Amino acid sequence: MTLLQPLQLRGLLxxxxxxxxxxxxMQANDDGSVSEDMPAYYARYAAEGAGLVITEAIATDDVAARAYWRQPCLSRDSHVEGWRRVVDAVHEAGGTVFAQLQHGGRLCEPGLNPSHLAASEGAASGSTWQTGIPNASAREATRQEIDAIVEGFAAAAARACAAGFDGIELHGARGYLLDQFLSASTNRRTDAYGGDLAGRLKLPLRVVRAVRGAVGRLPLSWNFSLYKMDDAAYQPPGGREEVQAIARELVAAGVDILHVTTRKLVRAEPWGEPLALTLAKAVGGTPVIGNGGLKTLEDAEAALDSTGCGMVSLARPWLANPDWLRRNQRGEDVLAYEPGMERRPLL
Ligand SMILES: Cc1cc2nc3c(=O)[nH]c(=O)nc-3n(C[C@H](O)[C@H](O)[C@H](O)COP(=O)(O)O)c2cc1C
Structure with a gap:
């Protein structure tokens, strides 16, 4: 299987x-530091054969970025030591690990942060993911707050480097802050950070450049989706050309891996082909990781062929089965993901 062959990814084997x-x-310590079980939890995926482990979303600042209670953070220098234990444990298990950095924007749990900021004023529809209460109305981030958001990402990325991570992933997907700026449905700003695609891209590109500046040549992935936690059906006004332009701009600014996350990786978008394939065509030699709805090794192998991805990722199958790969290889049954499994103890 191609899937089981080694891969050179931006200098990493x-x-x-x-x-x-x-x-x-959402099982970090209350101060956002890594909790006791997190190193062994992440190392287990490496020991079970995952080619790459991407951490859960890590908040970039204490002002408005934390999406969930007990979400881990890289917002303070004191957070570095715990993440170093995670990285060391994954490396000892023979694995490779990226830190995913996130600003929650208007999807943050109400009352968690001193400020509740978004690209534009208003609340996400429906309820929050963690506690299930109505999403709160957010305030449009000011220009100064935008500067602070960019600095937060860069500082968190520098701390991830200090902790020894092998790469960084920016959470640009699913309706969190970077995606709120990128998407026409959530960005109704009338200043330079809104309006046409160039305006909607302004903050995401500033973040990419600042993070690239902070991490040097470390691999930098962008997690991209069309669907959002509060809007499963979003389609960009410019369709195929728009998503391709976004991908090209991100790569030109310093992203060197695209992680395309969908509900179903192999499903065609309205323009007739899977999103990952559309993006892979746009960015030429840039590696694309495809995600969404894969359940078996056979699914994943077929998706590699049909979507132009060099690699796939899975979430729910690994959550329900930390030994998902070995179970598949031995032909054993795998457990299905059930909502709420993420709240079970890590080990
Ligand atoms: C419990 C749970 C937590 C998730 N947390 C994150 C997250 O922190 N960051 C992120 O980018 N995606 C997150 N996702 C989305 C997954 O990474 C993935 O894109 C999605 O589940 C589809 O892949 P799958 O079909 O393999 O599960 C989460 C998904 C689940 C089920």
Whole structure:
């Protein structure tokens, strides 16, 4: 199987082409530091053969970025030491690990942060993911707050480097802050950070450049989706050309891996082909990781062929089965993911 062959990814030698996608477990210490079980939890995926482990979303600042209670952070220098234990444990297990950095924007749990900021004023529809209460109305970030958001990402990325991570992933997907700026439905700003696609891209590109500046040549992935936690059906006004332009701009600014996350990786978008394939065509030699709805090794192998991805990631199958790869290889049954499994103890 191609999937099980080693892969050179931006200077890293991965044992295979199967990643663990980011999964928020919300079991850090109350101050955002890494809790006792997190190093062994992440190392287990490496020991079970995952070619790449991407951490859960890590908050970049204490002002407005934390999406969930007990979400881990890289907002303070004191957070570095715990993440170093995670990185060391994954490395000792023979694995490779990226830190996923996130600003929650208007999807943050109400009352968690001193400020509740978004691209534009208003509340996400429906309820929050963690506690199930109505999403709160957010305030449009000011220009000064935008500067602070960019600095937060860069500082968190520098701390991730200090902790020894092998790469960084920016959470640009699913309706969190970077995606709120990128998407026409959530960005109704009338200043330079809104309006046409160039305006909607302004903050995401500033973040990419600042993070690239902070991490040097470390691999930098962008997690991209169309669907959002509060809007499963979003389509960009410019369709195929728009998503391709976004991908090209991100790569030109310093992203060197695209992680395309969908409900179903092989499903065609309205323009007739899977999103990952559309993006892979746009960015030429840039590696693309495809995600969404894969359940078996056979699914994943077929998706590699049909979507132009060099690698796949899975989330729910790994959550329900930390030994998902070995179970598949031995032909054993795998457990199905059930909502709420993420709240179970890490080990
Ligand atoms: C419990 C849970 C937590 C998640 N947390 C994150 C996260 O922190 N960051 C992120 O980018 N995606 C997150 N996701 C989305 C997954 O990474 C993935 O894109 C999605 O589940 C689809 O992949 P799958 O079909 O393999 O599960 C989460 C998904 C689940 C089920």
């Amino acid at each position: 991965l044992g295979n082409r199967i990643a663990v996608a980011a999964m928020s477990r």
